[in-house]
Amino acid sequence: VKSGILSNSIAEIRSIDDLSRQITPVHTLDSRTKLILIFAFVVSVMSFPRYAVLPLIPFFSFPLWLAAAGRIPFRALVWKLVILLPLAVMAGFLNPVLDTIPKTVAPFGSIAGGWVSLFSILLRFFLNAGTGLLLIGTTGAVSIAQAFSALRFPRIFGILFLLIYRYLFVLTDEFIRLNRARQCRSAKRAGLTHILAGPFIGTVLLRSWDRAERITAAMRLRGYAGTLSLSKPLAWTRRDTKVLVVWLLLFAVFRLANVPLLLGQIFEGFGR
Amino acid sequence: MSDALVSPVVGGVMWVSALAIARSSAKKLEKEQSENLPLMGVAGAFVFAAQMINVAIPGTGSSGHLGGGLLLAALLGPEAAFLILFAVLFIQALFFADGGLLALGCNVMNMGFFPAFVAYPLLRKALSTKQSIPRLRIMTAAILAVELGAVGVVFETALSGLATLDWKPFLVTFLPIHLLIGILEGLVTVSIITFLVPIKSDLFPEHKPSVSTGKKWIGAIGLVIALAIAGIGSRYASAHPDGLEWALSKAQFTEATIPDIQAKLAPFPDYQSKTKTDESSSKAGLVGVLITLAVLTGLTLFVKHRSSRTSSSP
Numbered sequence: 394v395k396s397g398i399l400s401n402s403i404a405e406i407r408s409i410d411d412l413s414r415q416i417t418p419v420h421t422l423d424s425r426t427k428l429i430l431i432f433a434f435v436v437s438v439m440s441f442p443r444y445a446v447l448p449l450i451p452f453f454s455f456p457l458w459l460a461a462a463g464r465i466p467f468r469a470l471v472w473k474l475v476i477l478l479p480l481a482v483m484a485g486f487l488n489p490v491l492d493t494i495p496k497t498v499a500p501f502g503s504i505a506g507g508w509v510s511l512f513s514i515l516l517r518f519f520l521n522a523g524t525g526l527l528l529i530g531t532t533g534a535v536s537i538a539q540a541f542s543a544l545r546f547p548r549i550f551g552i553l554f555l556l557i558y559r560y561l562f563v564l565t566d567e568f569i570r571l572n573r574a575r576q577c578r579s580a581k582r583a584g585l586t587h588i589l590a591g592p593f594i595g596t597v598l599l600r601s602w603d604r605a606e607r608i609t610a611a612m613r614l615r616g617y618a619g620t621l622s623l624s625k626p627l628a629w630t631r632r633d634t635k636v637l638v639v640w641l642l643l644f645a646v647f648r649l650a651n652v653p654l655l656l657g658q659i660f661e662g663f664g665r
Numbered sequence: 666m667s668d669a670l671v672s673p674v675v676g677g678v679m680w681v682s683a684l685a686i687a688r689s690s691a692k693k694l695e696k697e698q699s700e701n702l703p704l705m706g707v708a709g710a711f712v713f714a715a716q717m718i719n720v721a722i723p724g725t726g727s728s729g730h731l732g733g734g735l736l737l738a739a740l741l742g743p744e745a746a747f748l749i750l751f752a753v754l755f756i757q758a759l760f761f762a763d764g765g766l767l768a769l770g771c772n773v774m775n776m777g778f779f780p781a782f783v784a785y786p787l788l789r790k791a792l793s794t795k796q797s798i799p800r801l802r803i804m805t806a807a808i809l810a811v812e813l814g815a816v817g818v819v820f821e822t823a824l825s826g827l828a829t830l831d832w833k834p835f836l837v838t839f840l841p842i843h844l845l846i847g848i849l850e851g852l853v854t855v856s857i858i859t860f861l862v863p864i865k866s867d868l869f870p871e872h873k874p875s876v877s878t879g880k881k882w883i884g885a886i887g888l889v890i891a892l893a894i895a896g897i898g899s900r901y902a903s904a905h906p907d908g909l910e911w912a913l914s915k916a917q918f919t920e921a922t923i924p925d926i927q928a929k930l931a932p933f934p935d936y937q938s939k940t941k942t943d944e945s946s947s948k949a950g951l952v953g954v955l956i957t958l959a960v961l962t963g964l965t966l967f968v969k970h971r972s973s974r975t976s977s978s979p
Contacts, residue, residue, distance in 0.1 A: 526760075
């Protein structure tokens with residue numbers, strides 16, 4: 394059993410969690426504002442037709458703003474996206490083979506439509522995945538759970554979101570501990586045999602559950618009664634309204650007008 | 666499945682369905698006061714970890730991995746299982762950009778609805794009688810759940826119309842792969858349940874005989890209808906150029922007719938659909954991209970500079 398994948402992912406979650414504790418113009422926005430904006434963003438980006446490339450580019454302004462104003466290191470973000478890139482490539486790498494309708498693209502002349510749609514898929518991936526990561530990096534799990542209940546999601550959903558998030562650390566701890574114990578006792582046998590798999594995974598579950606029950610008992614003793622009471626209540630300010638309106642308007646403009654094409658045409662008009 | 670291949674109409678309809686089921690599940694749990702929060706949290710974390718090991722399936726925009734829905738349903742009941750999967754997939758979409766927010770509704774339905782509300786009822790009775798463990802039944806239910814989910818992915822992708830791959834070859838590649846995944850899912854579920862039952866028999870709630878079986882079928886029929894509407898909506902929506910463009914290109918119209926219709930419908934025709942002015946507007950596009958990128962870089966640097974000046978570190 395490779396504990397590497399699991400512990401790497403946990404380390405990644407921790408690093409994102411740390412970023413979300415900063416105080417910046419983006420972090421101090423109400424989490425509802427960010428959640429609404431990101432949904433509007435994803436829907437606008439995804440509503441373009443298959444070959445759209447140019448009109449997608451202005452949408453990069455939103456993640457760039459989140460990252461710049463929220464002081465999220467660009468390099469780490471881009472690196473995370475690059476690691477995920479193979480998944481996006483997998484989604485469209487057959488397109489150039491399957492779709493050979495020629496399209497004219499300025500510097501390259503005529504190319505197969507599949508290349509254009511593949512490029513479009515990659516752009517959408519960078520836009521959506523990047524913005525999603527930025528949401529959590531500038532908001533944090535607790536505030537997102539708060540926003541859920543404020544946006545009328547079922548009460549238990551917010552609690553589950555937080556609990557699963559927290560217990561991931563508990564489970565990983567137990568897994569790594571048990572795996573180390575198994576390795577110490579299995580001498581030269583490297584992997585986990587299929588006979589051991591059920592009991593092993595079952596034991597990880599039981600041990601984590603025991604620990605989770607102790608945690609819940611401790612929470613109850615400290616006043617937990619089924620609802621989350623958080624120290625920082627959500628507060629909608631005028632700045633939230635302003636940010637929300639400005640970005641929603643921009644999304645609408647980017648969606649309805651092909652901004653780069655218009656800019657190019659205006660520029661060429663001046664040149665003549 | 667990933668955001669890159671879901672249209673907003675399909676994604677939206679699936680989101681609404683998923684939210685509606687989540688709401689009624691949450692109500693039911695609250696009414697019965699049967700929330701076992703520690704176990705729900707741990708089981709959720711467990712399924713999360715299991716789903717992290719996944720293999721991309723070429724050309725389809727989807728990846729194959731364990732779902733865990735059936736195990737959750739067996740441990741905590743179908744309502745809790747559905748809610749947990751919703752939360753797990755949400756965290757995956759946010760932290761790992763896995764799947765994506767728009768596709769979340771689809772993913773929740775594919776990996777939550779089918780195992781919890783369609784496959785699990787098949788073994789509910791067998792599990793509650795406390796005799797021998799119904800291994801074969803668990804296997805069958807797991808395979809059924811995974812295959813139904815796979816069919817769901819194919820149909821949602823086809824209805825969205827963003828993928829190039831036609832739905833028939835898609836289905837032909839997808840189902841056998843998911844048969845393997847279903848078998849693996851069944852084996853894992855069987856081995857964990859086999860281990861847990863003798864140690865913690867109280868883990869498996871003795872379910873009351875299901876009263877609302879009829880309602881579940883209504884739910885399934887509702888889903889099919891919703892999907893059909895989404896399909897019609899995304900393909901033939903009257904004033905929506907994207908869906909129309911898709912339908913036209915599928916119907917083998919000549920290249921020339923599409924721009925004509927599109928020019929009438931779209932406020933600004935997309936760059937790919939030029940006939941006469943193809944070359945020139947393409948150039949304009951390139952120049953425009955350069956300007957846009959320059960503007961974006963400038964603004965980003967400006968905002969970054971201002972943010973680091975005005976705000977303080979924690």
